[in-house]
Amino acid sequence: MAISEKMQHFATKSSWIRKMFEEGARMKATFGAANVCDFSLGNPDVPPPRQFDEVMQEIVRDVSPGVHGYMPNGGYPWVREAIAGRMSVEQQVAVSHGDMLMTCGAAGGLNIVMKALLNPGDEVIMLAPYFVDYGNYIDNHGGVGKIVNTDAEFNLHLPAIEAAISAKTKAIIINSPNNPCGQIYSADALWALGELLTIAGDRFDTTIYLIADEPYRKIVFDGHEVPSVFSAYKNSIVVSSYSKDLSLPGERIGYLAVHPEIGEKAALLNALTLANRILGFINAPALMQRVVAELQDAVVDTSIYAKRKELLCKILSDVGYSFTPPKGAFYIFPKSPIADDVQFVALLLEEKILTVPGVGFGSPGHFRIAFCVGDEVIARSAAGFKRAFDKALAM
Numbered sequence: 293m294a295i296s297e298k299m300q301h302f303a304t305k306s307s308w309i310r311k312m313f314e315e316g317a318r319m320k321a322t323f324g325a326a327n328v329c330d331f332s333l334g335n336p337d338v339p340p341p342r343q344f345d346e347v348m349q350e351i352v353r354d355v356s357p358g359v360h361g362y363m364p365n366g367g368y369p370w371v372r373e374a375i376a377g378r379m380s381v382e383q384q385v386a387v388s389h390g391d392m393l394m395t396c397g398a399a400g401g402l403n404i405v406m407k408a409l410l411n412p413g414d415e416v417i418m419l420a421p422y423f424v425d426y427g428n429y430i431d432n433h434g435g436v437g438k439i440v441n442t443d444a445e446f447n448l449h450l451p452a453i454e455a456a457i458s459a460k461t462k463a464i465i466i467n468s469p470n471n472p473c474g475q476i477y478s479a480d481a482l483w484a485l486g487e488l489l490t491i492a493g494d495r496f497d498t499t500i501y502l503i504a505d506e507p508y509r510k511i512v513f514d515g516h517e518v519p520s521v522f523s524a525y526k527n528s529i530v531v532s533s534y535s536k537d538l539s540l541p542g543e544r545i546g547y548l549a550v551h552p553e554i555g556e557k558a559a560l561l562n563a564l565t566l567a568n569r570i571l572g573f574i575n576a577p578a579l580m581q582r583v584v585a586e587l588q589d590a591v592v593d594t595s596i597y598a599k600r601k602e603l604l605c606k607i608l609s610d611v612g613y614s615f616t617p618p619k620g621a622f623y624i625f626p627k628s629p630i631a632d633d634v635q636f637v638a639l640l641l642e643e644k645i646l647t648v649p650g651v652g653f654g655s656p657g658h659f660r661i662a663f664c665v666g667d668e669v670i671a672r673s674a675a676g677f678k679r680a681f682d683k684a685l686a687m
């Protein structure tokens with residue numbers, strides 16, 4: 293066999309999202325796309341904001357020498373300065389361009405962080421439900437993912453986090469607003485987490501890093517806000533991208549920032565910059581860096597997602613599903629009406645509704661609905677969500 297044993301293993305247990313995506317493609321070919329309700333993928337369908345097109349048109353016309361050349365591995369300094377300005381407001385801590393790196397999406401940023409931090413066997417705590425690829429990113433760099441559950445409403449469960457920390461704990465990764473459940477961790481919870489990590493770090497004579505993955509920060513509902521992680525804990529690193537808030541996932545543009553007072557800052561920033569290069573990213577895409585620098589206040593029309601959230605919540609609660617309404621992102625993570633979420637997702641499939649079982653996010657007994665689909669798809673799904681629920685209750 294040409295491919296490594298590890299990749300053979302990954303290929304056989306390929307993610308539930310991928311499986312559902314493939315099933316969706318098969319069903320659309322068989323029944324026609326208009327007859328399938330595909331809630332499986334978090335691929336934004338809301339167009340980028342109008343300013344994106346304007347800035348893009350202007351920037352592609354620039355033919356100055358070197359515009360397509362290599363640059364410092366961390367990205368153009370003026371682009372980082374523009375992002376640092378906005379982050380300073382969001383994080384209520386003065387961030388400068390020297391605290392930041394441009395990355396190939398949040399995924400690239402997370403891999404850089406893991407590469408820079410992890411020794412073989414180091415543990416990284418991930419909170420269930422979690423973004424499916426965290427385990428892979430940790431494993432890519434020799435670390436071990438340690439799963440800790442959140443509470444019944446997907447809030448931080450601090451005693452469980454405390455119990456999971458050991459001498460091998462290098463970092464904890466949080467994601468708020470969360471994929472798949474839409475939860476936003478409160479400022480109080482973040483401060484308490486920061487205190488817990490400080491005390492645990494002192495106990496084990498180490499630094500435990502807090503990695504905050506925030507690509508959904510600007511997609512929030514009902515006046516909710518995403519509190520600052522930098523205010524809560526010094527040894528934190530924020531990773532983000534424009535994949536969701538500008539609907540540019542294919543352009544692979546993101547960034548990361550370390551807290552300006554993070555421990556061993558110079559060495560860490562050197563390691564992160566080197567990791568950007570030696571992982572083969574070299575630097576984030578040049579054209580997109582120049583584009584996003586001009587779009588710090590822009591965001592997709594989040595009212596579209598807010599309306600869909602309302603529509604779906606109404607459909608689900610009318611039927612009797614139990615769920616915590618999302619505060620942000622574009623997912624709902626209801627409880628499966630039967631214990632076996634994979635079996636329930638199969639019942640939804642019979643209704644030509646594609647969702648993803650919670651087991652794929654470390655939280656069995658739930659399923660994820662991604663509402664990056666038109667309102668008409670949501671409206672059309674109502675009868676199927678009801679029939680699958682009734683079938684499940686009759687089992």
Ligand SMILES: Cc1ncc(COP(=O)(O)O)c(C=O)c1O
Pocket residue numbers: 334396397398399400423467470471505507532533534535541545546
């Ligand atoms: C929570 C979370 N983190 C990271 C990513 C990766 O984002 P990017 O496309 O910016 O690499 C995603 C993508 O869906 C995500 O949902």
